[in-house]
Amino acid sequence: MWKAVVCDDEYIVLEALSIMIDWEGLGIRLVGTAEDGLSALELIRRVKPDIVLTDIRMPGLDGLQLIETVLSEAPDTHCIVFSGFNEFEYVKRAIRLGVADYVEKPITEEAIERALGKVLGRIERESAIRSMERKLQDTDEALLEKAVWELLLFGKEAEQAWREQFGPEGDRVAGVTVLAAAEPFRLPEHPAYRAIHLRDDKHHLAVMFHYMDLPSAHWDSLVDELDDAGLAVGISLTHPPEEAHASWREAVQAHKAAKLLGIRGAVRFGELGSGSDNPSHLSALEEAILLALRAGSRTMVAEEADRFLREILESKPDPDTVESEMLKIIYAAEEAVGEHRDPSGKPHIEIAEAAAEGRLSEWFRERLKRLAEQAAASRDRDKHSAIEKAKEYVVQNAFRDVSLQETASFVGLHPAYLSVLFKETTGETFIQYLTRNRVELAKSLLRKGMKISEVSDRVGYMNPRHFGEVFKRHTGMTPGQYRDSQLSS
Known part of the structure; x- marks a missing residue:
């Protein structure tokens, strides 16, 4: 389990993050x-965490x-920073230092879990590479395992080296399927494939190199054996060797789904719902743009977009490469802002028109700016809408002791974050606002001449004495004194 620490000078933020994040569920302790730097x-020097979340x-x-x-x-420590809306210069410096992600205050459960998910993905990739390096030995089998690991990690870039190490049979390989489990297992030998068994920090893998289509009867028999063994095994789709990295990600994703659903048996990636695999191999420049976009700063987005354009254009790539990289960023940016994505136009059509008219850079900047503006505006509206909805719920339920948890459930927020x-x-x-509204309701009832015990019951206080203490603390008078003063006037 990975270790994390949280640093912030606001005690309530530390408490909220401790409560609202399911650390254990994410595999983090x-x-x-x-509360200070x-x-x-x-603390960090003492406990040596894998992840540091810190305020700027x-x-x-x-x-x-x-x-x-x-x-x-x-x-090797992975850092996530969070900061206020007006601290974008600090955020840019943090990005230069190599932080893993940025989260804007006020912090949401979804934003923190998204950032932690990104960091965990990076840690797993690095752990896999370190595991691969530890396995290197001067034997044919070890060299083959190394070549297979590189094929899983880098796909087409490592294909030629893998073929050379795999031997003459490499030319017969038509597809790759990966199986992943937490416990060790072995696949039986079969003339239709060759299986290479690997191990990283979290998974036992079986990489099947298919020479021909595996008979369905054999697949069914293989799945039955895995089911009988009581293992939770994720099985990828079959991809060509140059796309073997997709097979690895899919197998791990299917295995995670099996663990999440409590399934003991084989789970195929193709059985999962759409969107189960959402890989991201963005460069540092591309990630900087996405961080700026999440910050919602037009200036910061423009600066990072300009930096990206300068560096990519200085490399003098062909126009198709420039368009491809820009389009990849735009689609990643739309995904990053989720439901607030820009609904206007179709990027793949717009970019072709912009390129034909010689305004590719201008189109790229404007598209990112619109996305940043819409995301920031939508976040503000959503935040204030939730609070207004909570306030209205309190006012409508001032006659009873409505709880924070109940109100949070009504507006769809975590209680600590609300x-x-x-x-x-x-x-x-929240308690101050609820109490104030209950006292105001009590005052209106007292002005009508109602008995104090009835008023206490009507505003949700079962004990009239406690009601009297709360009322006097807020008004300076007992309920009886207030009623008498109002009736006499």
């Missing part, structure tokens, strides 16, 4: 928190200084 550095602004040692120190001492967002937006806590 939260081993500590810190110096204590954070001491902290006393003693700010987040950028902390990241720079940590990465100089432990380069608590933080409510205080930030309204200036008072």
Whole structure:
């Protein structure tokens, strides 16, 4: 299990993140928190975490200084920063330092889990590479395993080296299927394929190199054997050797689905719903653009887009390559903003028209700017809409002791996040807002001359004495004094 620490000078943020993130479910153990940069550095040096989540602004040692120190001492550490809307210059510096992702405040459960998922994917890839390096030995079998690992990691780039190591039979291979499980297993020998068994930090893999189509009866028999063994095994689709990296990702994804669903047996990737595999091999420049987009800053997006254009154009690629790279970023950007994607036009058509008219760079900048503006505006609307909906729910239910959990469920937010967002937006806590509305309802009932015990019951206080204490604390008078003063006037 990977280790993580969280650093932020706001205690409520530390508490919220500790509660609202399912760390164990992500395969992460939260081993500590810190409220300032110096204590954070001491904690990180002591527990040696794999992941550091830190605010940019902290006393003693700010987040950028902390990241720079940590990465100089432990380069394999993966850092995620979060910051306010007006700190984009700091974010750019953080990106230059090599942070894994950026999360905008106020922090949402979805944003944190998305950033952690990205980091975990990177850690798994690096772990696989380290595992591969540990396996290197001067034997034919070890060299073959190395070649197969490189084929899984890099696909077409490693195909020729794999064929040379695989031997003459490599020319007969028509497809690759990968099986992944947490426990060791072996595939039986068969003339239709050759199986190479590998191991990384988390999975036992069987890589099947098909010489011919495997008879369906044999597939069924193989799946039955895996089911009988009680193993949770993910099975990829069959891809040509140059796309073997897709087979590996699909097998791991299918295995994760099997674990998530509690299935003991074989799960084929093709049986999963659409969108189960969403790989991303973006360069540092492309990732910087996506981070800027999530920040919602037009200026930052424009600067990162210009930097991308300068560097890609300086390499003097052919026009088709430029269009392909730009289109890949635009589609990744639309996916990053999710439901707020730009609904206007079709990028693959627009980019061809822009290229024909000689305004490719201008189109690229404008498209990213529109996406950033729409994403930022939608996030603000969604945030304020949720709080207004929560306030209205409280007002409508002031006659009873409505809870934070109930209100959070009604508006579709995590209770801890609603608590933080409510205080930030309204200036008072959820309980303060609820109590104030119950007192206002009580005052209106008292002005009608109702008995104090009846009013207490009508506003959700089962104990009239407790109601009287709350009422006096908010108004300076007992309920009886307030009623009498209103009736006499």
